[in-house]
Amino acid sequence: MKKLFLIGLKDLKLIFRDPAALVLMLAAPFALTLGLGFVTGQFGGSGSGIGNIPVVIVNQDSGQLGAALVEMFQSEQLSDLVTATQLDDPTEAFQQVDDDLVAAAILVPAGFTDSVLPPAGQSAPGRTIQLQVYANPTRPTSVGVIKTILEEFVNRLEVARVGGTVAITQLIESGLVPPQEAAALAVELGQQQADSLAESNAITLTSNVASEAAVNFNPLAYIAPGMALMFLMYTASNAGRTLLLERDHGTLPRLLISPTASAQVLGGKIFGVYLSGVAQMLILIIASTLLFQLQWGDPLGVLALVLAAVFGATGWGMVITALAKRPGQVAAVGSVIMLTFGILGGSFINLEVMPVWVQFASKITPNAWGLDGFSTLALGGGLNLLGRPILALIVMGLALFAVALVFFNRRGMAMK
Amino acid sequence: MPTILEVKDLVKKYGDFTAVKGISFNIQEGEIFSLLGPNGAGKTTTISVLSTLYAATSGDATIAGHSVSKDPMAVRKVIGVVPQEIALYEDLTARENLNFWGQMYSLSGKALKDRVEEILEQIGLTDKARDKVKTYSGGMKRRVNIGVGLLHKPSLLFMDEPTVGIDPQSRRAILDSVKDLNRQGMTVLYTTHYMEEAAELSNRVGIIDHGELIALGTQKELTRQVGEMETLVLHVDEMQDVQRLAKAVEALEMVRHAEVSDHSVTAIVPEAEEALAPAVTKANELGIKIRSVDIREPNLEAVFLHLTGRALRD
Numbered sequence: 065m066k067k068l069f070l071i072g073l074k075d076l077k078l079i080f081r082d083p084a085a086l087v088l089m090l091a092a093p094f095a096l097t098l099g100l101g102f103v104t105g106q107f108g109g110s111g112s113g114i115g116n117i118p119v120v121i122v123n124q125d126s127g128q129l130g131a132a133l134v135e136m137f138q139s140e141q142l143s144d145l146v147t148a149t150q151l152d153d154p155t156e157a158f159q160q161v162d163d164d165l166v167a168a169a170i171l172v173p174a175g176f177t178d179s180v181l182p183p184a185g186q187s188a189p190g191r192t193i194q195l196q197v198y199a200n201p202t203r204p205t206s207v208g209v210i211k212t213i214l215e216e217f218v219n220r221l222e223v224a225r226v227g228g229t230v231a232i233t234q235l236i237e238s239g240l241v242p243p244q245e246a247a248a249l250a251v252e253l254g255q256q257q258a259d260s261l262a263e264s265n266a267i268t269l270t271s272n273v274a275s276e277a278a279v280n281f282n283p284l285a286y287i288a289p290g291m292a293l294m295f296l297m298y299t300a301s302n303a304g305r306t307l308l309l310e311r312d313h314g315t316l317p318r319l320l321i322s323p324t325a326s327a328q329v330l331g332g333k334i335f336g337v338y339l340s341g342v343a344q345m346l347i348l349i350i351a352s353t354l355l356f357q358l359q360w361g362d363p364l365g366v367l368a369l370v371l372a373a374v375f376g377a378t379g380w381g382m383v384i385t386a387l388a389k390r391p392g393q394v395a396a397v398g399s400v401i402m403l404t405f406g407i408l409g410g411s412f413i414n415l416e417v418m419p420v421w422v423q424f425a426s427k428i429t430p431n432a433w434g435l436d437g438f439s440t441l442a443l444g445g446g447l448n449l450l451g452r453p454i455l456a457l458i459v460m461g462l463a464l465f466a467v468a469l470v471f472f473n474r475r476g477m478a479m480k
Numbered sequence: 481m482p483t484i485l486e487v488k489d490l491v492k493k494y495g496d497f498t499a500v501k502g503i504s505f506n507i508q509e510g511e512i513f514s515l516l517g518p519n520g521a522g523k524t525t526t527i528s529v530l531s532t533l534y535a536a537t538s539g540d541a542t543i544a545g546h547s548v549s550k551d552p553m554a555v556r557k558v559i560g561v562v563p564q565e566i567a568l569y570e571d572l573t574a575r576e577n578l579n580f581w582g583q584m585y586s587l588s589g590k591a592l593k594d595r596v597e598e599i600l601e602q603i604g605l606t607d608k609a610r611d612k613v614k615t616y617s618g619g620m621k622r623r624v625n626i627g628v629g630l631l632h633k634p635s636l637l638f639m640d641e642p643t644v645g646i647d648p649q650s651r652r653a654i655l656d657s658v659k660d661l662n663r664q665g666m667t668v669l670y671t672t673h674y675m676e677e678a679a680e681l682s683n684r685v686g687i688i689d690h691g692e693l694i695a696l697g698t699q700k701e702l703t704r705q706v707g708e709m710e711t712l713v714l715h716v717d718e719m720q721d722v723q724r725l726a727k728a729v730e731a732l733e734m735v736r737h738a739e740v741s742d743h744s745v746t747a748i749v750p751e752a753e754e755a756l757a758p759a760v761t762k763a764n765e766l767g768i769k770i771r772s773v774d775i776r777e778p779n780l781e782a783v784f785l786h787l788t789g790r791a792l793r794d
Contacts, residue, residue, distance in 0.1 A: 070583050074569070081571045314567030318628075321531045322584040323556040 067324050071332025076339045079303055088298050089344045090351075093291040097352065100287045100412075116147045117206040118166040120157045123150060127177020133170070133195075133217060145209065158198050167206035167416075170214065171196040180221065203416040205286075205439045212443045284358050285442035286435070290411035292348040293373060293431040293438075297405050299344050300374075300381030301398025303337035308391040330472060334465070337381050341374035361441030365450050369437040376430035376457035379464025380405075386471035405429040433457050481508035484636050484667050485530070489539035492525050499525040501691040502539060507636070507669060512662050514678040515671040516780060517688035518790075523671035524564060526688070527640045530669070531561045544635055557585075560634030564641045566621045567628075570614035574605050574624050577613060578631060585632035599627040603657075619650025626657065637661065639670045643677065655680060675780040687784055694787050703778040709736060710752040711782045713774040714759060715744045720768045728762040735759075741791040748782055 079085050121137060123130040137148035149166075151157045157169035172195055179193040195214060199207040310316035310333075319329045349366060352358045360366045384401065388394045406412060408422060409431020415423050426432035437453035485507040492500040500522045507513045515523045528534045530541055532552035540547055546554040568577050578596040587595060600606045603623040613621060622642060629637060639658065643651040658681055662668055672678055678685050679699055687695040687702070695702055714729070716722055726745045730738035734755050738747040749755040752775040763770050776782070785791055 067584060070580065074572075074580055077576075078569060078571050314563050314565035315569060317528075317533050318561070318563060318567040318581075319584060321533050321556055321559075321561055322581070323553055323586065324584050325553075 065328075068328045068332040068335055071319070071329065072335030072339050075303065075306060075333065075336025076343060078306070079299075079336075079340045080343070085299075085302055088302070089295060089340075090347060092298075093288075093295040093348055094351065097284070097288045097291045097356075100291070117145060117203075117209055119146055119148050119168050119170065119210055120160055120166045121148055121150050121170045121172070122152065122154045122157045123172045124154075124174040125172045125176040126174070127181070129177040129180060129221065130172040133172055136217060137170075137213070142213070146213070161198050161200045164200060164203075167200050167203040168210045169198040170210070171198065205414065205436070206416060208436070208440050208445070209443055212440075212445055216444075284352075284356055285360065286414070286439060288348070288352045288356070288358055289360075289438035290406075290409075290431070290435055292345055293377075293409065293434045294402060294406035294411040296341050296345060296374060296377045296434075297380065297402040297430070298398065299341050300337055300377040301384050301394055301401065302381075303340045304333075304378075304381035304385035305388075305391045305394035305398065306336070307333050307385050308388060308394060312391065334378060334382060338374055338378045341377055342370060345370045345374060359442065360438070361444065362446040365437075365441045365445070365447040368447055368454060369434065369441065369450055372454040372457035372461075373430050373434035373437070375461035376433065376464075379461035379468070380430065382468035383464045383471075386468040405431050408432070410435050427456070428460075430457055430460065433460070481510055483507070484509045485541065485543050485669065487526075487530070487539075487541040490526065490529060490536055490541060491538040492522075492529050492534065493537040498537075499691050500529065503686075503688070503691075503693040504539075505686050505693060505696055507667060509635075509667050510662070510665060511683045512658065512668045512670060512681050514682040514685045515669070515688050516673070516675065516678040516685050516784070517671075518673050521673075521688045522691040523673075523688055524640055525691075527561070527638050527669070527671060531559060531638055532556055557632075558635045560629040560632065560637045562626050562629040562637065562639045562642050564644060566618075566625050568613050568621065568624055571612055573610050573612055574600065574616075574627075575609040577624060578627060581628045582631045587632060595631055599630060602630070603627045617650075619646050619653070622646055622650060622654060626654065630661070634666070636667045636669065639668060641671055641673070643672070643674070675784070679780055685780060687780070687787065689784075689788050695783060699780065702780060702783045705783055705786065707750075709748045709750060709778055709782060709786070711774075711776040711779070711785075712747045712749050712752040712755050712759065713744050713776065714747070714763065714770050715772045715774070716763075716768055717771055718743055721766070722768075724766055725763055725768050728766060729759050732758050732762065737786065737789070739785060739789065739791060746785060746791060748786060752776075 079089075119137065121134050123134050125131075134148070134150060136142070137146055142148075151160075151169075154169070154171050157166075157171070160166045161169050173193045176193045176195065195218065197207075197211060197214060199211075307316065310319070316329070320326055349360055349370070353360060380401065381398070384394055384397050388397060408426050409415075409429035410418070410426060411431050415426055415432060415435075418426075433453040433456045437450045440449050440453075483506045487506070488504050489502045490500055490504070491498065491502050503522075503526065505513075515526065517523055525534070529536045530543070530548060532548055532555050536549060540549050542548070543555045544558045546558070548555050569580070572580065575596060578599055579592065582592045582596060597606070600609050603626065605620060605623060605627075608616070608620065613624060616624070626639075626642060629639075642658075643654050646654075655677060658668060658670065662681075668681075670677070670681055682699070684696070684698050685702060686693050695705065714725065716725065720743070722740050722743055722745060726738045726740045729735055729745055729747050732755065734749055734751070736748045736750075738745055740746075745759075747755065747759065756773065756775070760770060760773075781791070
């Protein structure tokens with residue numbers, strides 16, 4: 065195992081001593097991020113990118129909470145980000161989603177308010193009626209924004225409800241409120257909470273860091289990871305190429321005749337690719353945070369996503385290497401795949417404006433899953449919301465490693 | 481002396497092509513054994529199989545009692561290999577290279593540090609140890625390449641044509657270092673297509689051609705095979721008809737065999753001085769101008785020519 069790490073660290077050292085590789089690994093994504101930032105006006109203050117996300121709300125609730133939710137989505141604070149319209153018929157709303165006219169339909173079922181804040185004299189139902197979101201699968205980023213806003217609403221509601229229950233219990237226990245008045249007080253408190261939720265200022269999505277990120281979504285937070293992920297594919301294929309270069313330069317045969325198992329040699333090479341990718345991503349993330357004041361989101365989530373994205377990209381790098389016969393082939397195929405995955409994975413153009421088949425095909429790229437995750441993080445989501453992209457990237461990496469191993473075994477690593 | 485390497489009926493095929501055709505030989509501890517043969521004879525393939533890089537198609541070899549096919553990891557621990565190519569990381573310094581390769585041979589800590597400094601001293605690159613290998617001359621790279629093979633103090637050192645493509649001074653330094661290593665007790669399997677190197681270094685020589693070991697023995701034993709014959713080499717100008725001259729010389733009574741190589745005719749004769757005058761006369765009769773003449777004592781080149789009908793460098 066020690067030798068595996070030593071081989072990986074040696075490869076990391078070598079790649080960071082290669083000026084040409086550094087240009088493509090670090091300088092190029094930075095330059096493109098800057099370029100696209102200027103093109104989209106991010107450095108000129110004009111602001112563009114994700115915004116005016118169309119959403120339709122069907123409010124079947126007659127209580128204050130349904131109205132509060134509608135009011136929040138139509139509030140001044142969210143007007144740049146979301147364009148919310150109301151419909152009465154859920155079928156029609158869902159059809160709009162199916163027809164790709166809106167990013168999501170939100171259904172507030174009848175009795176929602178009563179299930180959260182029961183009227184005076186009535187006991188709370190066993191189960192709270194849930195809000196429903198009918199999401200457009202072709203617009204994952206927009207859906208992510210909508211879900212983040214909804215989660216914020218639900219979280220605040222839950223906090224308010226639990227807070228109210230605790231307050232009333234304490235008032236009863238302290239004798240300040242007689243038990244027989246507790247129900248009436250609870251209703252009154254609930255209505256106050258609902259009223260405060262309804263007031264857009266009170267919803268205060270900007271009142272904490274996560275919500276602030278959600279409202280002030282910076283398109284650079286989409287461009288920068290897009291570029292970083294695209295050039296991560298370069299690093300994965302370029303670092304994989306070193307396996308063939310080592311074979312041609314004689315260092316791979318020399319490794320294979322040292323008392324080092326061939327699995328350790330291959331593992332070390334893969335680890336080297338992985339380390340290089342992780343180092344590249346972290347450098348780009350730290351540098352863009354310092355230089356562009358870019359908020360990537362929850363650091364733990366960012367780290368987990370980087371590790372998973374590099375794993376998926378490394379899998380692709382090893383497959384390209386295993387299939388190629390010459391280092392030049394890896395370089396050529398790697399460049400084509402880098403650009404194809406960049407376009408297909410949404411590094412240049414948001415996938416939501418791409419045809420459905422492109423969105424479907426994008427799922428084979430680490431770029432699409434990585435961007436999905438980075439967008440969630442930039443919108444204020446945390447590690448708990450990254451399960452799907454991280455799992456997809458890990459499964460992708462494992463499947464690709466298996467394919468690469470089959471080809472390496474078939475040909476033998478030392479054979480030209 | 482005990483046997484450190486025993487090769488038995490070793491065959492290596494690449495598809496339909498048989499690179500090594502059932503060769504067998506032994507090397508005793510403390511010996512320098514050379515495999516002499518032209519390019520493509522099967523020397524590097526033999527080293528590759530013995531060093532466990534490629535599996536033998538059939539046959540086997542044991543090194544220090546370990547089977548190459550059955551226990552390759554044990555074999556790798558006792559052998560050192562100096563490959564024909566410069567197998568180093570050019571963007572690392574000499575010291576970094578030696579450190580890395582030492583770690584691959586499970587050296588660590590102070591033992592590794594001390595051994596790296598010792599090797600740097602031995603190859604005369606202590607002052608340049610901090611420079612990247614890519615800034616070195618060909619000869620310096622060769623020295624580091626050899627140093628890597630010595631890091632773990634192997635019992636048997638394989639050196640695969642270590643002097644290819646370097647200047648005479650570096651070549652001399654490498655030959656001297658091989659002799660030094662041998663004096664220190666290291667057994668060496670040396671491959672070359674330079675007859676002079678095999679003659680200078682080796683206790684015994686195996687001559688390999690087209691994957692077959694065609695002769696094996698000490699230099700004396702091998703030259704005896706050509707019957708104490710001498711070699712007469714007639715060098716002619718490029719424009720001359722060297723083929724006609726070779727036929728004419730071979731027709732002379734005292735000439736056993738004559739062969740064309742590089743604008744020269746090489747003739748195997750019992751007495752070179754005796755054959756010189758008739759050979760020059762034949763050249764004059766054909767109108768071929770002789771530029772220079774070499775007379776060589778019985779040597780490995782003559783043995784190879786005698787056994788294969790071709791010069792070593794053909």
